[in-house]
Amino acid sequence: MRLSAGTSARLGASWDGRGTNFALFSANAQKVELCLFDSQGRRELERIELPERTEDVWHGYLNDVSPGQLYGYRVHGPYQPEHGHRFNANKLLLDPYARRLAGRLVWTDAHFAYRTGSPREDLSFDRRDNARAMPKAVVVDETFNWGRREMRPNIPWEDTIIYEAHVRGLTQKREDVPPNLRGTYGGLSSPAMIEHLRRLGVTTIELLPVHGLVDDRVLVEKKLSNYWGYNTLSFFAPEPRYSQDNPLDAFRTTVARLHDAGIEVMLDVVYNHTAEGNHMGPTLSFRGIDNASYYVLKPENPRFYDDFTGCGSSVNLRHPRVLQMVMDSLRYWVEVCHVDGFRCDLATTLARGPNGFDRNSAFLTAIRQDPVLSSVKLVAEPWDLGMGGYQVGAFPSQWSEWNDRYRSAMRRYWSGEGSLIGEVSSRMTGSSDLFNHDGRKPRASVNHITVHDGFTLQDLFSYNEKHNEANGEGNRDGANDNHSTNCGHEGPTDDPAITALRRQLRRNQIACLLMAQGLPLILAGDEVANSQSGNNNAYCQDNEIGWVNWEGLGREGDDLINFVGHMTALRKRFPQIRSHRWLEGRRADGTYGVLWLTPAAEDMKEEDWKFPEGRFLAYVLGPIERGQSPIFIVLNAAPEEIAFNLPKMPEYKSWQQLLNTADVKQGTGDFASGSAAKAPPRSVLAFVGSA
Structure with missing residues (x-):
């Protein structure tokens, strides 16, 4: 027989070498039709009703369908938006488990299950067929020759340096x-x-x-x-x-090639919402397959969605089949595509239960016990737009989290704001106030100054205000509170003093980022002064605004590739920067994890932390093991030079300078223990103790 029952065991289209099994979950459908298309995706060749339903999975096996076949689904059921159901078999739907897409979506009113422009809005019903304008799923052969030598880098958490x-x-x-x-x-x-x-x-x-x-x-x-x-x-x-x-x-x-070079690959994944948007959005896949299962609906009025994401809807990971889809997807990218980890966008939404964010939610619990996913890197964006959505520090110990508190503190500090040394001290040492609980380690904090969302590092010190006019939203989009400074002129300038200051502040931020405990994340292009012309929300700019401009390569002062390399090498040299233990002060045996020092190299007291408008911070990170050296770090965000003393320690006769961000040539020198030195205005210094 050409058509047989097949199996519900694996969702999606699965080719076994002889034929293809099709399986689709829908709890509320009344009938599911598989639609096969020609190789161009323009002509529907036939519709085949899936013959079996097992635990709400509709399935069938076709023994003459092979890789390359284009397909989609039409799902029959009630169109009752007021009850949460939006079935419309006139709409071709993409398989949620599609492994490959053919064609691109061509926008037309036919993609909407309701009649656009109707006074009844989404309560109306549209009978137009949208198949020609829909992308199609493609049956694939998943085999791939990784080669005998393909090895995953398996970089330890504490050694990880991320490049977004x-x-x-x-x-x-x-x-x-x-x-x-x-x-x-x-x-x-x-x-x-x-x-x-x-x-x-x-x-x-x-x-x-x-x-x-x-x-x-x-x-x-x-x-x-x-x-x-x-x-x-x-x-x-x-x-x-x-x-x-x-x-x-x-x-x-x-x-495979990146792995051969020893470089890991992580994916930023978006499971919190889909492209279907709110109740007035198109019907492209999930909405037409089983709206009431895939999305979180308002209990009092299931016509509408609970939107925690700001994108119109929220994916319902409380439903076991929807959770299964997300888990299957994550495992697929690890097992079939060999990726090394994930950054979960708006991860708070994924962990929401009936009463809000839940550290023991179905999603976080499933991840914790999964034998595949428990061994990869997992990073949460620990917030969403719903009530109680800000959850920095609240995720389980398996996860690391984007730490926007680091970003905010360090931006404010280097833009010239005073009275932040207490906050900066915490951010530079792993943010223990946020993450030191439940067995978590300093690697829980993913430190960043710039990411895709916001100013680039060049723009952070070139603009006081956002300039998003190219987005066509009247410059209303994007964050207004950027903690940026234009250093005296808005936008590009030829003024040598302003240009020099901007370059030094960029070096300061990079230096701090790579000497801070936790995991550093660098935005691509920051190493070559990439600018988006002040656009801090370039989400729609697939053009010169959004692309990395590499003109800074080789340009003195703007090309910081060697500087970044110097800082990553310094980070790798000192295990106390990459420590997996939380820092302690002076211990009873005389050892120490960190010493916070005044400019006179004396232990800081409470009144020192409260120094009015204080902008100077100095500390020593002690060696982790016998035979290692301490590192002395000085941060001077003041606009003037500040005199200080090198720490006086009997076991170290001198301090060798490793870093001076005010000296572009990275000059070195030896300073006797306890000797006087000067921190240039707005500079970062680092020294290593020498016996």
Whole structure:
């Protein structure tokens, strides 16, 4: 027989070498039809009703369907938005488990299950067919030759240095990447980019979303796109726009080459919402398959969604089948694509229960016990827009978290704000006030100054205000509170004093980031003074604004690649910076983890911490093991030079200078123990003790 019952055991389209099993979850559907298309995705060849339903999984097996076959679903059921059901079999739907996508969404009113413009809004019903304008799922052969030598780097948590990048934006303007690879998965692992990452000393590249995505209609009408990719439609399929042919194999080839270079790959993943938006959004997949299961609906009125994300809806991970989909997706990227970890966007939404954020939620519990996912790196963006959404420090010990408290404190400090030395001391030593509980380690804090969302490092010291006019939203979008400074002039300038100050402040932030305990995250392009012309929300700018501008390469003062490399090498040299233990002060045996010192090199007392408008902070990180050396760090955010003494320690006769951000040549020198020195205005210094 051509059609048989098949199995419900594996969701999606699974080819076994002879035929393909199709399985789709829907608890509230009345009938599911599989639609097969021609190779161009334009003509529907036939519709086949899936013959079996097992535990709400509709399934069937076709013994003559092979890889390359394009397909979609039509799901029958009630159209009752007021009861949470939005079935409309006139709409072709994408398989949530699609491993590959063919074609791109072409916006048309036919994608909406209701009649657009109707006075009844989404309570009306639309009978138009949208199939020609829909992307199709593709049956795939998942086999891939990783090669005998493919080894995952397995970088220890404490040694991790993350580099956040966009697939297209990283290489689109990089002239030493072959033109056919620029802006693609292959460009990430081109020899030029691998050499660049090695020079920086980073260990892990974190990619902005690469899951199959949709460009919002409102952006397309403005001739813009959803550049960042936080508008997911397919949780298993690599986004096709970043490859020239087979995106799955192109992505895996890139991972293999990066692994061969000793570089890990992490993915920024968006499971908190989908591209279908709110109740007035299109019906592309989940909404038409089983709206009441896939989304969190308002209990008092299930026509509407509980929106914790600011994107119109929230994915319902309380439902076991929806949770299964997310877990299957995560495992797929680890097992089939060999990625090394994930950064979960708006992770608070994923961990919400009926009463808000829950550290023992189904999602966090499932992750904790999963034999595959418990061994990869997991990073949470620990907030969402719902009530009680800010949860920095609240995730289980398995997770690390983006620490926006580090970003805020260090931005304020180096922009000139005083009375922050207490806050800065905590942020530079792992933020124990946030993370030192439940067995968590300093690596729980992912420290960052800049990420994709916000100013670049160059713009942080070039603009007082955001300049998002190109987004077409009247400059209303993006954060207003950036803790930035233009150093005396808004935007680009030829003033040598302002230019020099901006460069020094950039070096200061990079130096602090790489000497702070916790995990450092560097934004791609910050090492070459990349600017977005003051745009702090370039989510829709797949163009010169959003791409990394590499013109700073080789330009004196703007090319900080060697400086970053110097700092990553310094970080690797001193295990106390990468410590997996929380710091202690002086111990009974005379050893110490950290000593906080006044400019006179005396132990700081309470009144010293409260010094009015204090901007000077100095401390010694003690050796972890016998035979290692201490490192003395000085941060001077004051606009004037400050005299200080080197620590006087009997076991160390001198202090060798390792860093002076005010000296672009990185001059070194030896200072006798207890001798006087001067910290230049707005500078970071570091010294190593020598016996």
